[in-house]
Structures are given as C-alpha cells and as structure tokens.
Amino acid sequence: MSIVPLEHVAGEAEWRMPSRGVVGMASLITAEATIFTIFVVAYLYYIGRDVSGPTPKQVLELPIFNTVCLLSSSFFIWLAEHAIERGKMKAFTLWWSITFLLGAIFLWGTGAEWYQLIVHDHLTVSTNLFGTTFYSLVGLHASHVIIGLLMMLVVLIFSLTKHLRPQHAERVKVLALYWHFVDAVWVVVFTVVYVVGR
Amino acid sequence: MDTPIISVPGGIEGALDRTRPQGKKGTYLEAIHSWIVTVDHKKIGILYICFGLIFLLVAGVEALEIRIQLLVPHSTFLTPASYNRIFTMHGTTMVFLVGMPILFGFGNYLIPLMIGARDMAFPRLNAFSFWISAFAGLLLYYSFIGGLGLAGTGTAPDVGWFAYAPLTERAFSPGHTIDYWAVALIANGIGSIGTSINILATIFCMRCKGMTLLRMPLLPWLYATVAFLVLVAVSPLTAAQAMLMIDRYLGGHFFDTQAGGSAILWAHFFWIFGHPEVYILVLPAFAFANEIIPVFSRKAIFGYPAMVAASVGIGFISLGVWAHHMFTIGMTSVGNAFFTLSTMIVSIPTGIKTFNWLATIWGGKLRFQTPMLFSVAFLFQWLIAGLTGIMLSVSAWNWQLHNSYFVVAHFHYVLVGAIVFMIFAAIYYWYPKMTGRMLDERLGKWHFWLMVIGFHLTFDLMHIPGLMGMPRQIYTYEPDRGWTLLNQLISVGGFIQAVAVLIFVYNLVHSYFRGAVAGPDPWDAWTLEWSTQSPPPAYNFAVDPVVASRRPLWDLKHPDDTDSAFE
Numbered sequence: 090m091s092i093v094p095l096e097h098v099a100g101e102a103e104w105r106m107p108s109r110g111v112v113g114m115a116s117l118i119t120a121e122a123t124i125f126t127i128f129v130v131a132y133l134y135y136i137g138r139d140v141s142g143p144t145p146k147q148v149l150e151l152p153i154f155n156t157v158c159l160l161s162s163s164f165f166i167w168l169a170e171h172a173i174e175r176g177k178m179k180a181f182t183l184w185w186s187i188t189f190l191l192g193a194i195f196l197w198g199t200g201a202e203w204y205q206l207i208v209h210d211h212l213t214v215s216t217n218l219f220g221t222t223f224y225s226l227v228g229l230h231a232s233h234v235i236i237g238l239l240m241m242l243v244v245l246i247f248s249l250t251k252h253l254r255p256q257h258a259e260r261v262k263v264l265a266l267y268w269h270f271v272d273a274v275w276v277v278v279f280t281v282v283y284v285v286g287r
Numbered sequence: 288m289d290t291p292i293i294s295v296p297g298g299i300e301g302a303l304d305r306t307r308p309q310g311k312k313g314t315y316l317e318a319i320h321s322w323i324v325t326v327d328h329k330k331i332g333i334l335y336i337c338f339g340l341i342f343l344l345v346a347g348v349e350a351l352e353i354r355i356q357l358l359v360p361h362s363t364f365l366t367p368a369s370y371n372r373i374f375t376m377h378g379t380t381m382v383f384l385v386g387m388p389i390l391f392g393f394g395n396y397l398i399p400l401m402i403g404a405r406d407m408a409f410p411r412l413n414a415f416s417f418w419i420s421a422f423a424g425l426l427l428y429y430s431f432i433g434g435l436g437l438a439g440t441g442t443a444p445d446v447g448w449f450a451y452a453p454l455t456e457r458a459f460s461p462g463h464t465i466d467y468w469a470v471a472l473i474a475n476g477i478g479s480i481g482t483s484i485n486i487l488a489t490i491f492c493m494r495c496k497g498m499t500l501l502r503m504p505l506l507p508w509l510y511a512t513v514a515f516l517v518l519v520a521v522s523p524l525t526a527a528q529a530m531l532m533i534d535r536y537l538g539g540h541f542f543d544t545q546a547g548g549s550a551i552l553w554a555h556f557f558w559i560f561g562h563p564e565v566y567i568l569v570l571p572a573f574a575f576a577n578e579i580i581p582v583f584s585r586k587a588i589f590g591y592p593a594m595v596a597a598s599v600g601i602g603f604i605s606l607g608v609w610a611h612h613m614f615t616i617g618m619t620s621v622g623n624a625f626f627t628l629s630t631m632i633v634s635i636p637t638g639i640k641t642f643n644w645l646a647t648i649w650g651g652k653l654r655f656q657t658p659m660l661f662s663v664a665f666l667f668q669w670l671i672a673g674l675t676g677i678m679l680s681v682s683a684w685n686w687q688l689h690n691s692y693f694v695v696a697h698f699h700y701v702l703v704g705a706i707v708f709m710i711f712a713a714i715y716y717w718y719p720k721m722t723g724r725m726l727d728e729r730l731g732k733w734h735f736w737l738m739v740i741g742f743h744l745t746f747d748l749m750h751i752p753g754l755m756g757m758p759r760q761i762y763t764y765e766p767d768r769g770w771t772l773l774n775q776l777i778s779v780g781g782f783i784q785a786v787a788v789l790i791f792v793y794n795l796v797h798s799y800f801r802g803a804v805a806g807p808d809p810w811d812a813w814t815l816e817w818s819t820q821s822p823p824p825a826y827n828f829a830v831d832p833v834v835a836s837r838r839p840l841w842d843l844k845h846p847d848d849t850d851s852a853f854e
Contacts, residue, residue, distance in 0.1 A: 092352030109408040109492040116484040120518040127526035127556060131541060138547045218547050225533055225541075 110263040118270045125216045125274055127280055128229055132222045136286050139217040145287045146267045148210040154212060155198035156279055157236075162191035163272040166265045178253040182248045188268070199231050223282065230278050240264055247276070324820055326410035327825055328395050331417050333698030333721060335392025338421055339385050344792070345416035345428075346380035349373050351785060354778035360766040367762045371445035374760055376427075378448030379468065381702065382564065384424045385474050389710055390571040391420075391482050391569030394510045396721065398486060400816035400823065401504045403495025403832040408488035412481050420478035423471045430467035444468040449561065449761060452542030452553035457535050466535065469528045476525040476631035483514035483521075490514075495815075497834040501595070503765075504814045504837070505588060508595050509574035512602040513567050519606065520563035527556035551616060558609035566605040569701060570598065572709035573640060576662050579716050580644050582812045583659035584651030587838060587850070590643040597643075604633050614685040623682040630680035641666065657731030658810075661712035665737055672697065675750070690760075693753025699746050711738070711791065715842050718795075719809045723821040724802030730794040813838035 136145075169184035203224075206212045214224040244261060247253040253261075306666035313321075322330060348536045352373050359658035365373060395413065399406055407413045430443045444464045455465045490511045494503065531553075533539040542553045581588045588594060610618060610626040618626075644666060653659065675697040677683050688694060711734070718726050754771045764770055783850050808817040818840055819828055835841055 123522035
C-alpha cells in the first residue's frame with residue numbers, strides 16, 4: 090500500500106473549512122425563515138376576511154419607537170462583535186449590554202401593545218381572524234426575541250464575570266447572526282402587519 | 288480477507304489502533320446505557336435504522352389489515368371507524384416513522400465515514416434529534432391508548448395522513464386524537480430539522496483534507512440536497528401544525544371556515560411540505576443507487592457532475608410543484624397549467640439520473656448480488672412510477688383519477704418500488720460495515736424474488752381498480768363493481784411481500800450471530816467508509832485521511848492507475 094499522491098493539495102495549512110457554527114446557524118435561519126414565511130402568507134391571505142371586528146385600522150398603532158430600538162440593536166451587536174474580535178472586552182460588555190437593553194425595551198413595548206389590545210380593545214387570539222393571525226405572527230417573532238434575550242443574558246453574565254474571552258468571538262458571532270435574523274424578520278413583520286395590513 | 292485492514296489513504300496504517308475492544312462484556316444494563324447516552328454518529332445511525340425497521344413492521348401489519356378488509360365486498364373485518372384510523376396511521380407511520388428515520392439513519396452513519404470525518408458536526412444535537420423523533424413515534428402510538436382519555440383502544444387519528452381542515456378542528460374532531468397527531472409531527476419535525484442542520488454543517492465543514500465538494504461521493508451531495516429540502520419543506524408543516532394547535536387550544540380561526548378561515552390554505556401548507564417530502568424520501572434512495580450501482584458494475588459512476596446538478600435541480604424544482612396534489616380543489620387554469628408544467632419539468636433531471644445509471648451499468652462487469660438485484664428492480668420500478676407521475680401531472684387526467692386507487696398505486700410505486708427497495712439494497716450493502724457480518728446471500732435472493740413478485744402483483748394490479756373508479760380510503764365496496772378479484776390478487780401480493788419482509792428480518796437477526804465475517808471491504812468498493820474496520824472504531828479513522836480523487840480506495844488499490852492522475 091503506497092501513499093496517495095498529494096500534489097493537488099497545495100500546502101498543509103491551506104485546507105480550511107467554514108465554521109460549523111455559522112453553517113449550522115445559517116441552516117437554522119433558513120428553517121426559521123420558512124416558518125415565518127408561512128405565518129406571513131397566512132396573515133396576508135386573511136387580511137380583510139374577518140367576519141367581525143375589531144379591524145387592524147381601528148386598533149393598531151405604528152410601533153415606531155419599538156422598531157427603532159430593535160433595528161438599532163443590530164448596529165450595537167455589530168459593534169460588540171468587532172470589539173470582541175479585537176479583544177476589547179470592556180467595549181464588548183458595553184455594546185452587548187446596550188443591545189440587550191434595546192431588545193428588552195422592544196419586548197416591553199410589545200407587551201404594552203398587547204396589554205392595550207387585550208384589555209382595552211378586547212382583541213384576543215379567538216376574537217376574529219385578525220386576532221388569530223396577529224397574535225400568532227407577532228407572538229412568533231416576540232418568542233424569538235425572548236430566546237435571543239435569554240441567550241444574550243447568558244453571554245452578558247459570562248462577560249460581567251470575566252469568563253468570556255476573545256477566543257469566544259466566533260460563538261458570539263453565531264449568536265449575533267441569530268439576532269440579526271430576528272431584526273430582519275421584524276422589518277418584514279412590521280411591513281406586513283403595520284403598513285400593508287393596516 | 289488477507290489484509291485485515293486496508294490502509295487509510297495517506298499511508299497511515301501503522302497508526303491504526305489494532306487493539307480489539309476488551310473481551311470482557313458488560314452487563315446488559317451497561318450495554319443499554321451505552322446506547323442511550325451515546326453521541327456517536329454510528330450508534331445513533333443504527334438506532335435510527337432499528338427504530339425505523341420496527342415501525343416498518345408495525346405499519347406493515349396495518350397495511351395487511353387494510354388488505355384483509357378489502358379482500359371481499361362488505362367485509363366487516365374492521366369497523367369503519369377503525370379502518371379510518373388504520374389507514375391514517377399506516378400513512379403517517381410509513382412517512383414519518385419509517386422512511387425518514389431509516390434514511391436519516393443511513394445519512395448519520397455514512398456521511399462522516401464517507402467524507403473522512405470522525406463524527407457529525409454537532410454530536411449532541413444529533414442524539415437530541417434522534418430521541419425527540421423516537422419520542423414522537425411513541426407519542427403518536429400512545430394515541431391508541433390516550434386518544435380519548437384512556438377510554439380504550441381505537442382512538443388513533445382518523446383523518447388521513449394529510450389531515451384536511453376543517454375536519455381536524457375541535458368541532459369535528461373532539462378528544463385528543465388530532466392533538467397526538469399534531470404534537471407528534473411537530474416533535475418529529477424538530478428532530479428532522481435538527482438532523483438536517485447537522486448534515487449540512489457536517490458536509491460543509493467536516494470534510495477531510497483533499498475532499499473538495501466535487502470529490503465527495505454522490506451520497507453526501509444528495510443528503511445535502513435532502514437536508515436543505517427538510518429545512519424549507521418540513522418547516523411549513525411545523526408552522527401549519529402550530530396553527531392547528533392555536534385553533535384547537537386557543538380558539539383561533541386559521542382553518543375555521545365558520546369564521547372566515549380557509550380549508551384550502553391548509554391544503555396548500557400541507558402539500559408545500561408534502562410534495563418535497565416525496566423527494567426528501569426518494570433522494571436518499573437515489574444516493575444509495577449512486578453508491579451501489581457503480582460498485583456492482585465495476586465502473587465509476589457515469590456523469591458525476593451531471594448527477595450532482597440533476598440532484599440539486601430536482602431539489603429546487605420539487606419546491607414548486609405542490610399544487611399538483613390539488614387540481615380538483617379548483618384552481619385557475621393558469622394555476623393548473625403552471626403546476627402541470629413544473630411537475631413535468633421534474634422528469635428532466637430525473638431522466639438524466641436514470642440514463643446515467645444505465646450508462647454506468649452499460650459495459651460493466653456486473654455482479655448480481657442482492658444489493659445490485661434490488662438496485663436493478665429499483666431502476667425499472669422507478670421508471671414506471673415516474674411515468675404514471677407524468678400521467679397524473681396532466682390536470683385533465685388528474686381530474687378523472689384524483690383520489691382513486693390509481694394514485695395509491697402510483698405513490699406506492701415510488702414509496703415501495705423505489706424507496707423501500709433501495710432501503711433493502713442499502714441494508715444488504717452496508718450491513719457488513721455496520722455489524723462486521725455479511726447478510727446471507729441465499730436468504731437475500733429469496734427476499735428479493737418474493738418481494739419483486741409480491742410488489743408487482745400488488746401494485747401493478749392496483750392501477751386497474753383505480754382506472755375503474757375505486758376511490759382511495761374506501762371502507763368497502765359493492766360486489767357488482769368488478770373490483771373483487773383484483774382486490775383479492777392485490778391482497779395476496781401484500782401477503783407475499785409480508786413473507787419476504789419476514790425472511791429479511793430473520794436474515795438480519797440470523798446473520799448478526801452466524802453471518803460470514805465481512806472484513807473491512809467485502810464488496811471491493813472505493814469510498815472511504817470501506818477503508819476502516821467493520822464495524823468501525825468509535826473514532827472512525829485513527830489518522831484523518833487525505834484524498835486526491837473521487838475514489839480514494841481505487842487510488843490505493845491501483846497505485847499504477849490512479850483516478851487522481853486524470854483529474
């Protein structure tokens with residue numbers, strides 16, 4: 090048994106594969122994007138098909154402040170990614186905390202909106218098609234925000250207790266990828282629910 | 288075998304760990320424990336396959352019950368209610384608990400070995416995916432006991448495997464039968480998505496040195512396509528099941544036609560999953576054919592790049608054909624024309640694959656051992672299945688035959704004639720790698736011929752009552768329809784297949800203890816999994832292999848005529 094010729098493999102160190110974290114997360118995002126697509130399709134399909142009120146025009150308000158908070162958090166998490174890649178852990182903790190805070194404000198805003206809708210406008214998931222599709226789609230997104238916040242909180246705790254090191258940059262990047270996805274989905278949800286659907 | 292171990296490409300045989308595991312065996316409890324806590328891709332793969340085979344027997348018994356019921360007109364072997372449950376469970380089980388687990392099992396077992404990796408990318412996710420799928424299977428079958436709250440047997444879901452709304456809504460399906468069905472499928476879907484993420488990450492990130500994407504064996508290529516399809520096709524089912532649960536538990540109106548909800552939307556969502564699912568199941572069958580046919584023809588696969596392109600092409604096209612299951616639901620003529628054409632387009636890449644397999648066999652030095660026999664039968668049967676598929680894709684023809692036994696015959700030709708046959712071929716081919724023992728060839732031939740005879744008796748004839756107007760999912764029929772004799776022959780064929788499967792199961796168990804020792808490379812094959820021991824050690828390869836062509840073991844066995852010299 091002889092050695093297989095290796096001329097094709099130029100240089101030992103050049104055999105590099107993509108990060109499995111990034112590929113894995115990209116695959117998860119593909120699956121999640123499909124789930125959101127189905128809920129968005131259902132939302133669009135059922136716009137204006139309610140047999141009873143309230144309608145989106147009567148009760149929904151544009152969540153501008155919320156949207157600004159969530160979308161800007163993508164910028165801050167990007168700053169945090171850069172900070173940890175360069176080993177600036179203090180800056181990382183700062184940007185990461187701001188991201189977490191902005192996400193939390195968004196979640197609180199959604200909670201306030203739902204409180205208003207349920208208590209004052211008497212719109213629940215079983216009221217009409219609008220209620221069913223609205224709470225499902227926005228709730229699906231909010232549940233992704235909650236999961237993102239929980240994971241960010243874990244990183245934040247590690248960061249505050251000095252257990253997070255620059256060599257964890259790639260894992261942080263994978264988590265940031267998820268958060269960017271959650272933000273991007275909000276752009277779609279916002280457009281569908283608050284612009285097209287109203 | 289003269290050489291106990293074929294060296295791994297790169298000449299590292301000296302580094303292989305030749306020590307056998309300690310002769311002392313642990314207690315049964317320890318053995319079971321080691322299988323439950325394992326994160327080894329090979330053990331998980333075998334668990335998947337065994338899980339699938341057990342459910343194959345269960346769903347096979349359900350099929351026989353259906354066939355006994357249809358043996359004579361006005362039969363009362365089953366009650367109408369339990370008949371509905373049996374065919375629902377038969378379909379759901381075969382797709383979700385037999386097809387997908389066995390195919391994922393082979394993917395799990397083979398992909399890391401074929402690309403020269405030591406494990407999947409995420410071993411713990413792998414174990415999680417298996418166990419949640421296994422849990423889903425138990426949950427689905429628990430519905431027999433718990434469907435109406437422990438009241439007795441016979442409370443499994445009874446809505447057909449596509450579970451059209453609004454029949455599944457609370458108003459029409461009280462009790463918990465639909466809930467068991469929906470939750471089991473959501474859990475199973477989570478497992479499938481987890482495994483698919485794992486397969487993609489493994490194929491793209493874990494290849495050994497020199498294994499470029501175009502040097503991979505075709506099997507990982509097809510599994511990458513399958514994994515992508517699972518991500519974008521099983522997710523819609525998960526989403527639709529979530530909507531169903533919102534309807535049933537929170538009083539939502541997604542599919543509640545009383546409140547403006549749409550039954551058609553469910554049909555769309557289900558078939559957006561349902562049609563790619565056919566390709567999720569059949570592409571691994573193609574993958575097995577891609578590996579087995581060249582080895583038993585003693586030729587390299589014909590047209591490798593065309594095979595890759597055709598497989599990926601099938602994956603993409605299959606995402607745009609779903610509404611050919613819904614021609615009778617009432618679409619616009621533009622919709623009908625679109626889905627007719629898109630369905631027909633699938634036959635182009637599929638035809639490319641079929642011709643490439645034939646070209647691989649052409650002029651080869653054929654060895655008709657059991658894996659090859661099943662592969663040849665697969666080629667014929669898949670061709671016929673594809674041709675009836677083209678017939679059904681014509682919407683006008685479809686209006687005549689929708690929901691008839693012609694459709695049942697068509698998709699069983701795909702699911703049994705192509706997929707199950709290739710699963711058998713794959714088990715005969717890789718069983719020696721998994722257990723270190725050969726399956727008995729004589730029993731294998733009995734299994735094959737009985738299976739072929741039974742299959743054709745059942746499913747060739749099944750087209751005819753369909754053309755005569757016999758609808759699917761029908762409980763019984765009138766004696767004056769002229770369907771009786773055909774149904775009896777179909778049932779006889781079913782029992783012949785059952786005998787074949789029993790021989791196969793006996794062979795599996797018998798050969799595990801008594802089979803001839805296989806050695807590392809019993810088929811004189813060319814892909815990396817045959818370079819390591821049978822069964823492979825936990826770490827697969829003592830030293831990471833290095834490859835320079837598509838057939839690394841060919842290069843190793845023929846140093847004067849390597850493939851790599853021609854790349």
